[in-house]
Amino acid sequence: GQNIDQPTEMTATEGAIVQINCTYQTSGFNGLFWYQQHAGEAPTFLSYNVLDGLEEKGRFSSFLSRSKGYSYLLLKELQMKDSASYLCAVRDPGSGYSTLTFGKGTMLLVSP
Amino acid sequence: DVKVTQSSRYLVKRTGEKVFLECVQDMDHENMFWYRQDPGLGLRLIYFSYDVKMKEKGDIPEGYSVSREKKERFSLILESASTNQTSMYLCASSWGWREWGSYNEQFFGPGTRLTVL
Numbered sequence: 187g188q189n190i191d192q193p194t195e196m197t198a199t200e201g202a203i204v205q206i207n208c209t210y211q212t213s214g215f216n217g218l219f220w221y222q223q224h225a226g227e228a229p230t231f232l233s234y235n236v237l238d239g240l241e242e243k244g245r246f247s248s249f250l251s252r253s254k255g256y257s258y259l260l261l262k263e264l265q266m267k268d269s270a271s272y273l274c275a276v277r278d279p280g281s282g283y284s285t286l287t288f289g290k291g292t293m294l295l296v297s298p
Numbered sequence: 299d300v301k302v303t304q305s306s307r308y309l310v311k312r313t314g315e316k317v318f319l320e321c322v323q324d325m326d327h328e329n330m331f332w333y334r335q336d337p338g339l340g341l342r343l344i345y346f347s348y349d350v351k352m353k354e355k356g357d358i359p360e361g362y363s364v365s366r367e368k369k370e371r372f373s374l375i376l377e378s379a380s381t382n383q384t385s386m387y388l389c390a391s392s393w394g395w396r397e398w399g400s401y402n403e404q405f406f407g408p409g410t411r412l413t414v415l
Contacts (some may be wrong), residue, residue: 228302284393284404
């Protein structure tokens, strides 16, 4: 089975840096995904980590430590439009079908 | 651009009605998925399909069935809708199995907010 934990809510100020953590306990591992979901909209893909280390994509970076079952999403130079829910998801190769198990999501509120 | 479309954005049905939610993707993806999303519970997988006419149960299949007669289309069926099936339903698609480490992310449709009265 899979267990994925992330904080329920976070707040930050425009222009600041915020780190959203995700811990997981899974029977197998074939990658960790981060998705962004604005209220009333579909989740959109942000990042993917399968090897340990940091992946950077503009203002967003994602880190993975497989030995610790830990990932974080780092958002720099926060903008108001970054207010959204951020979903951590783990892919389990055991299913053989590329299914994902999602955490409950972290609601990020960016204030002026 | 990958496009996943869902038949309705909002739907209101009565208890006991049979409900069809349709999803279409235009990227020739092998895999298609149905999730429901509820506050405090996150995204939960109902059913998925890895090929035409093939289906697998997800984590919460009770009360639902699915149909995939064509590769691009995946339908979710509520045989007899109940109030506890009021939820946001999200469809997604992705490529089938690729080599270890490939992205193969899921692409989501806009969602259908279903209310069962």
